Amino acid sequence: MEAVFIVNPAAQGRKALGRWNSFRKTATFPYQEFMTDSPGHATAIARGFAGRRKEGKFLLIAFGGDGTVHEIIAGAAGADHIVVGSVGAGSGNDFGRGFRSFASAAEIGRYLGGSKDSMAFDLGSADGDFFVNSSGIGFDAVISKATGRSFLKPILNRFGLGKLVYAIYIVRTLFTFRTFNLEVSAGGEQRQYQDVWFATVSNQPYFGGGMKISPASEPSDGLIELTVVSRLSRVKLLFVFGSVFFGAHTAFREVDSLQGRSFSLKADRKVPLHTDGEDAGDTDPERPVVFKVLPGAWRLAGQ
């Protein structure tokens, strides 16, 4: 198995590059190294390896944040000669909360010299756009979009306060966001929701930098979970957000949770969509966004 690091030097407010320069000195095994130069580059690199099935197995290790792992998995989906690994060097790192990641080069060295076990995990798709953690429409997508391009993020990251960005935008969006009406089709049934703040489809429990939005999610069960938050006052939404950190929000009657293999979500106006916290455009009020699970579509290093 050949080790390949895919490094996003821009992750964690460009701190990742410095971390990589220290990390690489501790790697005692042979490896290839790629630096991403723009969004989408990690997917292109992973796709290149996905086309090299005849050359044996590859361990593609993301050195960056959630966006970097997301891109690598999207490029490697369906290629069973590729095993994905991750070293968390981003600001949110929800991936590391829901999935096993490597803590050091020594750990990777032990893995390569030892069992080389891997496990298949599910991948989500939102109209063909992949997600490993979650994808959603509404309030959370507005926040992901805003924080993704925030001038505050690199500044706060420098002081180790990246999470504060989420808090700032949650409060700001709370006062500016317009709720929407939502039609959900799941398992042959239809449900209508009024005054929706957000609807999130999860493959693993965490989103938004450590919020346990979907406690029932299990990324290898062949299922995805939909969480719809609706009909809440702005003040109560803040309480719900507070309780999300502990996964206690599901007790609120305004929080509905469904489990299934596919959900169609149709909002009555244009609403922002995110996949793994990355901007995925807006919904179209004329047609639903179809969320699906692709069971066992990618492999993660370790058991």
Ligand SMILES: Nc1ncnc2c1ncn2[C@@H]1O[C@H](COP(=O)(O)OP(=O)(O)OP(=O)(O)O)[C@@H](O)[C@H]1O
């Ligand atoms: N050289 C580059 N310059 C600018 N952006 C890049 C570069 N390489 C990759 N990217 C983009 O940087 C974005 C953010 O990366 P990533 O998510 O890994 O870090 P983060 O935002 O610090 O962490 P997290 O998502 O865990 O909060 C990704 O969308 C990725 O496509």
